[in-house]
Amino acid sequence: MELIQQNPDLAAYLAASESVDHEHPVVRAVADDLSRVHPDAYAYAESAYRYVRDAVPHSADSGDLRVTWRASDVLEQGTGICYAKSHAYAALLRARGIPAALCYQKLADDDGSDPVVHGLVAVLLPDGRGWARQDVRGNKPGIDAQFSLAEERLAWTVRPEFNEVDYPVLYTEPHPAVLDALRAAPDRPALWRTLPAEL
Template identity: 70%
Template sequence: MQLIQETPDLSAYLAADEVIDHHHPLVRETAVRLAREVEDSYAYALAAFEFVRDAIPHSQDSGDLRVTWRASDVLERGTGICYAKAHALAALLRAEDIPTALCYQRLAQDDGSGHVVHGLVAVRFNGAWHRQDPRGNKQGVDAQFSLGGERLAFVADPESDELDYPVLYAQPHPAVLGVLKAAPDRPCLWKTLPAAL
């Protein structure tokens, strides 16, 4: 799949904002701790990915009712859905000067009731973008960090009207951020998740 940059300026994929707040002390502290244990930027990206994937449970899997959307809140509260976990990983990677974009898939709901937008990230290494999915593994989901072929949580199936959106966003898509900010809890959020972008 050809990934399309939203902006030609790579600095946009290193920027901090209210969501990807990588200047926040908790994000910086976490990044420094992870960086201390590795030798290079690839090893750091792998460590950050595995930290977000494994140490921060997906709130649907864990039953956590809280909704997080800001990277520092995801790290502080230790919970989030796919979008929030993508924000946290983007902040940790950008904190160490690794260009990171947000990207999305349109997937069929497990119960067959329609579609939902799923969030993940793309990292830039060796002059190319590589999608990574820190959603969190569970039975039937085995996402791995990889630059040599995607190992995502989900593979879009065109037969089920699923698709990979090719755009690489420097900031969260407004439809995604809007529902996260508006939801008082995860059950309410689940009723308002976007079906398409």
């Protein structure tokens, strides 16, 4: 899949914001801990990926009813859905000067019903390969996402026959439909009723 850069200025993919708040002390502390052990950009990007994927449970898997949307809250509270975990991973990357973008898929049930937007992160490392999408949702039986620059190892591969879509745009900030749903939800059951079905 060809990724379309929304903003040609790479500085925008390094910026801090309310949701990707990489200047927050909690984000900085995690980034410092990871970079002490993995100072190389490649090793750091993979260790940050594994940290968010494995140390921060997906709230649906763990049964956590809290809704997080700021990267610092995801890392501090140790919970989040795919969007929130993507914000956390993007923040950890940007905290170490690694360009990170937010990107999305539209997924559906096996019969094509109940579409929902799924959140990913694209990372840009200085290897000349370009942007590489990563999925920090968290693994469980049937899902085996891995950090990979050579070939995508996402939780799901889209199935066009079910109207699933890889959205090609690289966003500097969360898509408004995603952020609005996260911010408005008092708990995860309410969020489940308002997740965007498409972008």
